[in-house]
Amino acid sequence: MITVKEVAEMLNMTEHTVRFYTDKGLVPSIKRDKNNKRLFDDESINWLTGVKYLKESGMSIEAIKEYVNLCLEGESTIPQRYEIFLEQQRKAHVQLEEAKKRVQFMDQKAEHYYQILNKVIPDNMNPGEWRKESQIVASK
Amino acid sequence: MITVKEVAEMLNMTEHTVRFYTDKGLVPSIKRDKNNKRLFDDESINWLTGVKYLKESGMSIEAIKEYVNLCLEGESTIPQRYEIFLEQQRKAHVQLEEAKKRVQFMDQKAEHYYQILNKVIPDNMNPGEWRKESQIVASK
DNA sequence: TAGCACCTTCGAGTAACACGAAGTCAATAG
DNA sequence: CTATTGACTTCGTGTTACTCGAAGGTGCTA
Numbered sequence: 001m002i003t004v005k006e007v008a009e010m011l012n013m014t015e016h017t018v019r020f021y022t023d024k025g026l027v028p029s030i031k032r033d034k035n036n037k038r039l040f041d042d043e044s045i046n047w048l049t050g051v052k053y054l055k056e057s058g059m060s061i062e063a064i065k066e067y068v069n070l071c072l073e074g075e076s077t078i079p080q081r082y083e084i085f086l087e088q089q090r091k092a093h094v095q096l097e098e099a100k101k102r103v104q105f106m107d108q109k110a111e112h113y114y115q116i117l118n119k120v121i122p123d124n125m126n127p128g129e130w131r132k133e134s135q136i137v138a139s140k
Numbered sequence: 141m142i143t144v145k146e147v148a149e150m151l152n153m154t155e156h157t158v159r160f161y162t163d164k165g166l167v168p169s170i171k172r173d174k175n176n177k178r179l180f181d182d183e184s185i186n187w188l189t190g191v192k193y194l195k196e197s198g199m200s201i202e203a204i205k206e207y208v209n210l211c212l213e214g215e216s217t218i219p220q221r222y223e224i225f226l227e228q229q230r231k232a233h234v235q236l237e238e239a240k241k242r243v244q245f246m247d248q249k250a251e252h253y254y255q256i257l258n259k260v261i262p263d264n265m266n267p268g269e270w271r272k273e274s275q276i277v278a279s280k
Numbered sequence: 281t282a283g284c285a286c287c288t289t290c291g292a293g294t295a296a297c298a299c300g301a302a303g304t305c306a307a308t309a310g
Numbered sequence: 311c312t313a314t315t316g317a318c319t320t321c322g323t324g325t326t327a328c329t330c331g332a333a334g335g336t337g338c339t340a
Contacts, residue, residue, distance in 0.1 A: 005286075016329060019288090035336060037287055053245045056238070061327070082253035089246035092239070098196070099232070099239040105193045106229035113222035145317070156298060159319090175305060177318055201296070 001031070001039045010045070011052055018048070024061055026051045026068055057092045141171070141179045150185070151192055158188070164201055166191045166208055197232045 008015045029043040054064050070077040148155045169183040194204050210217040
């Protein structure tokens with residue numbers, strides 16, 4: 001049984017956000033101790049972890065809430081829940097591709113600035129020149 | 141020379157967002173026609189593309205604005221701009237790793253729901269069981 | 281018994297859009 | 311020649327998801 005602070009650190013969220021999510025009902029299994037403090041057991045940590053992933057893959061708080069409600073309704077909602085995950089799976093794959101492009105972009109720009117600072121090439125780093133530069137790099 | 145609508149479609153942004161960014165000064169090279177309409181040439185498209193990547197990798201509008209100002213100040217700011225890109229490069233790599241984890245998570249959950257629907261395994265899909273499930277999958 | 285760390289609720293503030301209203305302007309259709 | 315269409319403009323409010331800080335309760339330690 002761990003506290004808000006601990007679970008926040010564990011999942012790399014702020015304490016405020018953890019409380020925000022629990023207050024919205026996104027962690028139905030959460031408990032309270034005799035002093036009304038939030039306590040997370042393994043089940044609650046799993047819920048919160050799932051919520052975090054769903055959120056990061058683009059679901060709104062409201063949509064996550066609906067998913068949680070479906071879970072609480074029981075097995076009859078499994079087909080709907082499956083549809084939700086298919087959609088989130090699709091989004092996660094799109095996000096992965098976009099993340100790869102960003103890495104490529106940043107790697108290229110950082111490398112370019114490095115070369116300028118080492119007098120390898122002249123300054124044409126302004127974004128106005130970026131496409132040109134990208135084409136040069138891409139054609140290498 | 142293309143319009144707001146066209147560049148928005150091209151970069152997959154809303155027209156509102158494009159205007160928002162240009163009004164904040166994030167695309168310094170943007171032009172206007174005789175009727176005061178925004179017009180994007182290649183340089184402006186490059187700026188906007190760069191702004192989009194910086195934003196997606198976690199920079200605030202304010203921070204991007206500062207970067208744009210550094211660009212406009214000339215070559216003397218190259219070391220600072222290099223530092224900015226090193227940081228964004230680092231963030232982009234972290235994001236890539238997170239995106240991979242999300243894909244893994246979503247693939248696993250979608251697969252799990254698929255199996256339940258095909259009566260392969262019983263229902264233990266509630267997040268309360270997710271860690272257990274992940275361990276099982278991981279140990280396969 | 282005082283201080284400290286940690287928790288609580290509550291309420292206000294913020295970033296980045298998202299959206300709609302109202303108006304301008306140029307081209308085309310009748 | 312007028313009128314409608316459609317894309318653009320500015321302006322201003324609304325929304326989401328935090329983010330922060332204040333004010334206060336509780337229990338442990340010195």
